[in-house]
Amino acid sequence: MNVWQYILVGVVGVASGMLSGLFGVGGGILIIPSLVLILGFNQHEAQGTSLVALLLPVGILGVIRYWKAGNVNWIAGLIIAAGLFVGAYFGAGWANKINEIWLKRAFGILLILAGIRFILTKAAPAISQ
Numbered sequence: 001m002n003v004w005q006y007i008l009v010g011v012v013g014v015a016s017g018m019l020s021g022l023f024g025v026g027g028g029i030l031i032i033p034s035l036v037l038i039l040g041f042n043q044h045e046a047q048g049t050s051l052v053a054l055l056l057p058v059g060i061l062g063v064i065r066y067w068k069a070g071n072v073n074w075i076a077g078l079i080i081a082a083g084l085f086v087g088a089y090f091g092a093g094w095a096n097k098i099n100e101i102w103l104k105r106a107f108g109i110l111l112i113l114a115g116i117r118f119i120l121t122k123a124a125p126a127i128s129q
Helices: 003-023 027-038 043-053 055-068 074-095 100-120
Strands: none
Touching: 003 027, 003 074, 003 100, 027 043, 027 100, 043 055, 043 074
């Protein structure tokens, strides 16, 4: 991965942290789709890398299994973790200012858009490592 791709991974981390604070989600809704559709990770590597970000204490056993199979990008996962740390703080602050109805609608739209994107999009080309 090049510097710009790692910067994009950092943006994914911050955005995922914000979604985590805002909606209580992040990994499966934003990190994994971003790694697969934008950065060209395969599904296994995206899931393994996402677990690195959630490593302690949530995903440690999953990370070990993915790592043993060669499906973890440690640098990308740790950058995402740093973004989650910062982004969750700001996302939670934002969520507390949004009316519950609009928050539910925004979450529903996010889920629909993610689903449509996965259904209609071919896999992104794999990135060189």
